[in-house]
Amino acid sequence: MPLYIKGDATARLVAELASRRGVTKQAAARMAVEAELRREAEVVSxxxxxxxxxxxxxxxxxxxxxxxxxxxxxxSGGL
Incomplete structure (x- = not known):
């Protein structure tokens, strides 16, 4: 199932992460979502x-x- 990113800012962020990690945009998006889900699961109320x-x-x-x-x-000394 395809995922279309319509926001330019989001697309730029995914492209930047992909570039820094040397992976595809799809892999970068997957890594970012997985990292956020792990972070959220570790939150203690x-x-x-x-x-x-x-x-x-x-x-x-x-x-x-x-x-x-x-x-x-x-x-207080009985004041």
Whole structure:
């Protein structure tokens, strides 16, 4: 099935990649699409990155103190 590239800018980019790699325009287009698909498959979502970070850096256990106004006043020297 043929693929027609109608945009001049896209055609120039494919031609430049083909020239740099010493391959045909068809091979250059295939390499570019394959590279982009691999890159996209390797993307880790923000939720996954945050979950991994939280697992590596867990919160300390609760100490049972109530963080109310009196607690913070005591921390600041009772100002």
């Amino acid at each position: 923000l939720a996954q990155r945050l979950a991994a970070w939280r697992q590596a850096h867990p919160l300390p256990p609760a100490i049972g103190e109530t963080a109310d106004k009196a607690f913070f006043d005591d921390l």
